[in-house]
Amino acid sequence: NLLEGRYMTVEIITAEALARLENCDDPRLKSIMTSVITHLHAVVREVEPTLEEWGQAIDFLTQVGHWCDDTRQEFILLSDTLAVSMLVDALAHRKPDSATESTVQGPFHVSDAPELQFGANISKGRSGEPTLVTGRVLGIDGTPIANAKLDVWQASAEGLYDVQEIERFPDMNLRGIFYTDSEGQFGFCTEKPASYPVPTDGPVGVMLKALGRHAMRPAHIHFMVSAEQHQPLTTHLFVRGDPYLESDAVQAVKDSLIVDFKQLDDPVEAEQFGISSPYFKVNEDFRLASTA
Ligand code: BEZ
Ligand code: FE
Secondary structure: OOOOOOOOOOOOHHHHHHHOOOOOOOHHHHHHHHHHHHHHHHHHHHHOOOHHHHHHHHHHHHHHHHOOOOOOOHHHHHHHHOOHHHHHHHHHOOOOOOOOOOOOOOOOOOOOOOEOOOOOEOOOOOOOOEEEEEEEEEEOOOOEOOOOEEEEEEOOOOOOOHHHOOOOOOOOOOEEEEEOOOOOEEEEEEEOOOOEEOOOOOHHHHHHHHOOOOOEEOOEEEEEEEOOOEOOEEEEEEEOOOOOOOOOOOOOOOHHHEEOOEEEOOHHHHHHHOOOOOEEEEEOOEEEOEOO
Protein backbone atom coordinates (compact mmCIF):
# COMPACT_ATOMS: atom_id res chain seq x y z
CA ASN A 1 0.00 0.00 0.00
CA LEU A 2 1.54 3.24 -1.20
CA LEU A 3 -0.94 5.41 0.63
CA GLU A 4 0.73 5.40 4.03
CA GLY A 5 -2.12 7.27 5.64
CA ARG A 6 -2.69 9.67 2.71
CA TYR A 7 -5.71 9.68 0.42
CA MET A 8 -5.64 9.80 -3.36
CA THR A 9 -3.97 12.64 -5.20
CA VAL A 10 -3.43 13.08 -8.92
CA GLU A 11 0.22 12.24 -8.32
CA ILE A 12 -0.26 8.82 -6.73
CA ILE A 13 -3.51 7.48 -8.31
CA THR A 14 -1.73 5.57 -11.10
CA ALA A 15 0.98 4.07 -8.90
CA GLU A 16 -1.67 2.95 -6.39
CA ALA A 17 -3.85 1.38 -9.16
CA LEU A 18 -0.79 -0.59 -10.32
CA ALA A 19 0.12 -1.59 -6.76
CA ARG A 20 -3.32 -3.22 -6.42
CA LEU A 21 -2.24 -5.87 -8.95
CA GLU A 22 0.24 -7.12 -6.36
CA ASN A 23 -1.76 -10.24 -5.43
CA CYS A 24 -2.58 -11.33 -9.00
CA ASP A 25 -0.84 -14.69 -9.38
CA ASP A 26 -1.31 -14.99 -13.16
CA PRO A 27 1.88 -13.29 -14.48
CA ARG A 28 0.55 -12.75 -18.02
CA LEU A 29 -2.70 -11.19 -16.76
CA LYS A 30 -0.73 -9.03 -14.34
CA SER A 31 1.56 -7.81 -17.10
CA ILE A 32 -1.36 -7.12 -19.49
CA MET A 33 -3.32 -5.20 -16.82
CA THR A 34 -0.19 -3.23 -15.87
CA SER A 35 0.04 -2.03 -19.50
CA VAL A 36 -3.70 -1.37 -19.79
CA ILE A 37 -3.81 0.73 -16.60
CA THR A 38 -0.57 2.56 -17.43
CA HIS A 39 -1.73 3.51 -20.94
CA LEU A 40 -5.34 4.30 -20.01
CA HIS A 41 -4.16 6.61 -17.25
CA ALA A 42 -1.70 8.22 -19.66
CA VAL A 43 -4.54 8.92 -22.10
CA VAL A 44 -6.63 10.50 -19.35
CA ARG A 45 -3.67 12.56 -18.10
CA GLU A 46 -2.99 13.78 -21.64
CA VAL A 47 -6.60 14.46 -22.68
CA GLU A 48 -7.96 15.64 -19.32
CA PRO A 49 -11.57 14.82 -20.32
CA THR A 50 -14.41 16.71 -18.69
CA LEU A 51 -16.93 14.52 -16.85
CA GLU A 52 -19.31 15.14 -19.75
CA GLU A 53 -16.75 13.93 -22.30
CA TRP A 54 -16.01 10.84 -20.19
CA GLY A 55 -19.77 10.20 -20.06
CA GLN A 56 -19.88 10.41 -23.87
CA ALA A 57 -17.07 7.86 -24.11
CA ILE A 58 -18.97 5.47 -21.82
CA ASP A 59 -22.20 6.02 -23.83
CA PHE A 60 -20.34 5.28 -27.08
CA LEU A 61 -18.94 1.98 -25.76
CA THR A 62 -22.37 1.09 -24.36
CA GLN A 63 -23.88 1.65 -27.82
CA VAL A 64 -21.16 -0.49 -29.42
CA GLY A 65 -22.14 -3.30 -27.03
CA HIS A 66 -25.85 -2.88 -27.76
CA TRP A 67 -25.17 -3.28 -31.49
CA CYS A 68 -23.57 -6.71 -31.00
CA ASP A 69 -25.54 -9.91 -31.55
CA ASP A 70 -25.08 -13.25 -33.36
CA THR A 71 -24.77 -11.60 -36.78
CA ARG A 72 -23.28 -8.19 -35.97
CA GLN A 73 -20.07 -7.59 -34.00
CA GLU A 74 -19.65 -3.85 -33.55
CA PHE A 75 -16.65 -4.26 -31.18
CA ILE A 76 -14.72 -6.09 -33.93
CA LEU A 77 -15.70 -3.34 -36.35
CA LEU A 78 -14.40 -0.77 -33.85
CA SER A 79 -11.13 -2.70 -33.51
CA ASP A 80 -10.94 -3.00 -37.33
CA THR A 81 -11.56 0.68 -38.04
CA LEU A 82 -9.00 1.79 -35.44
CA ALA A 83 -6.47 -0.59 -37.10
CA VAL A 84 -6.10 -2.56 -33.87
CA SER A 85 -7.15 -5.82 -35.60
CA MET A 86 -4.42 -5.37 -38.22
CA LEU A 87 -1.81 -4.62 -35.57
CA VAL A 88 -2.76 -7.70 -33.51
CA ASP A 89 -2.66 -9.83 -36.69
CA ALA A 90 0.67 -8.40 -37.86
CA LEU A 91 2.34 -9.03 -34.50
CA ALA A 92 0.83 -12.52 -34.10
CA HIS A 93 1.85 -13.68 -37.59
CA ARG A 94 5.52 -12.99 -38.01
CA LYS A 95 5.95 -15.63 -40.72
CA PRO A 96 8.95 -16.57 -42.83
CA ASP A 97 9.44 -13.98 -45.59
CA SER A 98 8.29 -16.29 -48.36
CA ALA A 99 4.96 -17.27 -46.70
CA THR A 100 1.86 -15.48 -48.00
CA GLU A 101 0.97 -12.53 -45.78
CA SER A 102 -2.17 -12.55 -43.65
CA THR A 103 -4.82 -9.89 -43.19
CA VAL A 104 -8.04 -9.41 -41.20
CA GLN A 105 -10.86 -11.96 -41.32
CA GLY A 106 -13.70 -9.43 -41.11
CA PRO A 107 -17.25 -10.23 -39.99
CA PHE A 108 -18.67 -11.95 -43.09
CA HIS A 109 -17.14 -15.43 -42.88
CA VAL A 110 -19.60 -18.25 -42.20
CA SER A 111 -18.42 -21.60 -40.93
CA ASP A 112 -20.71 -23.89 -42.95
CA ALA A 113 -20.11 -22.80 -46.56
CA PRO A 114 -20.77 -25.52 -49.19
CA GLU A 115 -17.94 -27.79 -50.34
CA LEU A 116 -17.55 -27.39 -54.11
CA GLN A 117 -15.67 -29.11 -56.94
CA PHE A 118 -12.71 -27.65 -58.89
CA GLY A 119 -14.00 -24.99 -61.30
CA ALA A 120 -17.41 -24.48 -59.63
CA ASN A 121 -19.01 -21.04 -59.91
CA ILE A 122 -19.69 -19.40 -56.52
CA SER A 123 -21.74 -16.60 -58.13
CA LYS A 124 -25.25 -18.00 -58.30
CA GLY A 125 -28.05 -16.29 -60.25
CA ARG A 126 -26.12 -13.06 -60.58
CA SER A 127 -24.90 -10.93 -63.45
CA GLY A 128 -21.46 -9.60 -62.41
CA GLU A 129 -18.37 -9.70 -64.64
CA PRO A 130 -17.19 -13.32 -65.00
CA THR A 131 -13.91 -14.06 -63.23
CA LEU A 132 -11.77 -17.17 -63.06
CA VAL A 133 -9.53 -17.61 -60.01
CA THR A 134 -6.78 -20.23 -60.16
CA GLY A 135 -3.58 -20.99 -58.31
CA ARG A 136 -1.75 -23.46 -56.14
CA VAL A 137 -1.19 -23.97 -52.43
CA LEU A 138 2.51 -24.47 -51.73
CA GLY A 139 4.88 -24.88 -48.82
CA ILE A 140 7.45 -22.10 -48.39
CA ASP A 141 9.98 -24.23 -50.29
CA GLY A 142 7.57 -24.34 -53.25
CA THR A 143 6.37 -27.93 -52.73
CA PRO A 144 2.72 -28.28 -53.84
CA ILE A 145 0.32 -29.20 -51.03
CA ALA A 146 -2.38 -31.68 -52.03
CA ASN A 147 -5.77 -31.63 -50.30
CA ALA A 148 -5.27 -28.15 -48.81
CA LYS A 149 -8.58 -26.51 -47.88
CA LEU A 150 -9.52 -23.07 -49.25
CA ASP A 151 -12.52 -21.39 -47.67
CA VAL A 152 -13.42 -18.52 -50.00
CA TRP A 153 -15.90 -15.63 -49.61
CA GLN A 154 -16.45 -12.26 -51.24
CA ALA A 155 -18.84 -9.37 -51.78
CA SER A 156 -20.82 -9.12 -55.01
CA ALA A 157 -20.29 -6.73 -57.91
CA GLU A 158 -22.71 -4.50 -55.97
CA GLY A 159 -20.51 -4.58 -52.88
CA LEU A 160 -22.75 -6.75 -50.69
CA TYR A 161 -22.20 -10.12 -48.98
CA ASP A 162 -24.94 -12.78 -49.27
CA VAL A 163 -25.78 -12.32 -45.58
CA GLN A 164 -26.56 -8.64 -46.32
CA GLU A 165 -29.05 -9.36 -49.10
CA ILE A 166 -30.55 -12.67 -48.10
CA GLU A 167 -34.00 -11.74 -49.54
CA ARG A 168 -32.68 -11.21 -53.08
CA PHE A 169 -30.29 -14.10 -53.67
CA PRO A 170 -29.92 -17.74 -52.66
CA ASP A 171 -28.20 -18.40 -49.34
CA MET A 172 -24.48 -19.31 -49.48
CA ASN A 173 -23.88 -17.16 -52.52
CA LEU A 174 -20.33 -16.01 -53.33
CA ARG A 175 -18.76 -18.41 -50.86
CA GLY A 176 -17.52 -21.99 -50.93
CA ILE A 177 -14.91 -24.50 -49.79
CA PHE A 178 -12.43 -25.99 -52.27
CA TYR A 179 -9.65 -28.58 -51.89
CA THR A 180 -6.45 -28.66 -53.92
CA ASP A 181 -5.70 -31.58 -56.26
CA SER A 182 -2.56 -33.74 -56.19
CA GLU A 183 -0.55 -30.88 -57.76
CA GLY A 184 -1.75 -28.38 -55.18
CA GLN A 185 -4.06 -26.65 -57.68
CA PHE A 186 -7.38 -24.98 -57.04
CA GLY A 187 -9.77 -23.13 -59.33
CA PHE A 188 -13.19 -21.52 -59.15
CA CYS A 189 -15.37 -19.09 -61.05
CA THR A 190 -17.00 -16.03 -59.58
CA GLU A 191 -17.92 -12.43 -60.40
CA LYS A 192 -15.43 -9.58 -60.05
CA PRO A 193 -15.80 -8.19 -56.52
CA ALA A 194 -16.46 -4.48 -55.97
CA SER A 195 -15.30 -2.08 -53.28
CA TYR A 196 -17.90 -1.65 -50.51
CA PRO A 197 -18.45 0.24 -47.25
CA VAL A 198 -18.10 -1.47 -43.86
CA PRO A 199 -21.46 -1.29 -42.02
CA THR A 200 -22.13 2.36 -41.06
CA ASP A 201 -25.62 2.14 -39.54
CA GLY A 202 -24.25 1.70 -35.99
CA PRO A 203 -22.04 3.70 -33.58
CA VAL A 204 -18.85 2.95 -35.55
CA GLY A 205 -20.51 4.63 -38.57
CA VAL A 206 -21.24 7.67 -36.37
CA MET A 207 -17.58 7.66 -35.25
CA LEU A 208 -16.25 7.48 -38.84
CA LYS A 209 -18.50 10.38 -39.87
CA ALA A 210 -17.44 12.49 -36.88
CA LEU A 211 -13.79 11.83 -37.78
CA GLY A 212 -14.33 12.81 -41.42
CA ARG A 213 -13.40 9.29 -42.57
CA HIS A 214 -14.91 7.24 -45.39
CA ALA A 215 -16.03 3.64 -44.74
CA MET A 216 -14.85 2.03 -48.00
CA ARG A 217 -12.84 -1.16 -48.40
CA PRO A 218 -11.07 -1.86 -51.70
CA ALA A 219 -12.46 -4.82 -53.71
CA HIS A 220 -11.12 -8.17 -52.53
CA ILE A 221 -11.72 -11.91 -52.21
CA HIS A 222 -11.27 -13.52 -48.77
CA PHE A 223 -9.35 -16.79 -48.35
CA MET A 224 -8.82 -19.02 -45.36
CA VAL A 225 -6.24 -21.62 -46.38
CA SER A 226 -5.30 -24.62 -44.25
CA ALA A 227 -3.40 -27.87 -44.65
CA GLU A 228 -2.02 -30.54 -42.37
CA GLN A 229 1.33 -29.69 -40.80
CA HIS A 230 1.06 -26.07 -41.98
CA GLN A 231 0.09 -22.85 -40.26
CA PRO A 232 -3.40 -21.74 -41.31
CA LEU A 233 -3.59 -18.50 -43.29
CA THR A 234 -6.42 -15.94 -43.33
CA THR A 235 -5.96 -13.37 -46.04
CA HIS A 236 -7.44 -11.45 -49.02
CA LEU A 237 -6.50 -10.92 -52.65
CA PHE A 238 -7.11 -7.28 -53.57
CA VAL A 239 -7.99 -6.03 -57.07
CA ARG A 240 -5.08 -4.01 -58.46
CA GLY A 241 -6.18 -0.52 -59.50
CA ASP A 242 -8.98 -0.20 -56.93
CA PRO A 243 -9.30 3.46 -55.86
CA TYR A 244 -9.47 2.56 -52.14
CA LEU A 245 -6.27 0.48 -51.86
CA GLU A 246 -4.42 3.30 -50.10
CA SER A 247 -7.27 4.38 -47.83
CA ASP A 248 -8.89 1.04 -46.84
CA ALA A 249 -11.17 1.81 -43.85
CA VAL A 250 -9.60 -1.08 -41.90
CA GLN A 251 -5.97 -0.61 -43.13
CA ALA A 252 -5.80 -4.25 -44.24
CA VAL A 253 -3.98 -3.86 -47.59
CA LYS A 254 -0.48 -5.31 -47.98
CA ASP A 255 1.45 -4.76 -51.19
CA SER A 256 2.00 -8.49 -51.77
CA LEU A 257 -1.77 -9.15 -51.65
CA ILE A 258 -2.64 -6.82 -54.56
CA VAL A 259 -3.13 -8.93 -57.70
CA ASP A 260 -3.96 -8.43 -61.35
CA PHE A 261 -7.46 -9.27 -62.50
CA LYS A 262 -6.34 -9.68 -66.13
CA GLN A 263 -8.93 -9.21 -68.82
CA LEU A 264 -8.79 -12.16 -71.22
CA ASP A 265 -10.70 -13.17 -74.29
CA ASP A 266 -10.15 -16.92 -74.52
CA PRO A 267 -13.40 -18.62 -75.56
CA VAL A 268 -11.83 -22.09 -75.17
CA GLU A 269 -10.86 -21.61 -71.52
CA ALA A 270 -14.13 -19.75 -70.82
CA GLU A 271 -16.11 -22.64 -72.28
CA GLN A 272 -14.12 -25.13 -70.19
CA PHE A 273 -15.25 -23.30 -67.03
CA GLY A 274 -18.77 -22.49 -68.27
CA ILE A 275 -18.32 -18.70 -68.22
CA SER A 276 -18.62 -16.13 -71.01
CA SER A 277 -15.66 -14.46 -72.69
CA PRO A 278 -14.16 -11.88 -72.23
CA TYR A 279 -13.56 -12.55 -68.55
CA PHE A 280 -11.14 -11.63 -65.77
CA LYS A 281 -8.49 -14.07 -64.60
CA VAL A 282 -6.50 -14.13 -61.39
CA ASN A 283 -3.70 -16.64 -60.98
CA GLU A 284 -2.09 -16.58 -57.56
CA ASP A 285 -0.31 -19.14 -55.37
CA PHE A 286 -0.56 -19.26 -51.57
CA ARG A 287 2.51 -20.28 -49.57
CA LEU A 288 1.97 -21.71 -46.11
CA ALA A 289 4.59 -21.83 -43.36
CA SER A 290 5.00 -25.25 -41.77
CA THR A 291 4.15 -25.94 -38.13
CA ALA A 292 7.42 -27.83 -37.60
C1 BEZ B 1 -14.45 -7.56 -44.69
O1 BEZ B 1 -13.54 -7.51 -45.48
O2 BEZ B 1 -15.34 -8.37 -44.93
C2 BEZ B 1 -14.47 -6.62 -43.50
C3 BEZ B 1 -13.34 -6.48 -42.73
C4 BEZ B 1 -13.36 -5.63 -41.64
C5 BEZ B 1 -14.51 -4.92 -41.33
C6 BEZ B 1 -15.66 -5.07 -42.12
C7 BEZ B 1 -15.62 -5.92 -43.23
FE1 FE C 1 -14.63 -8.33 -47.18
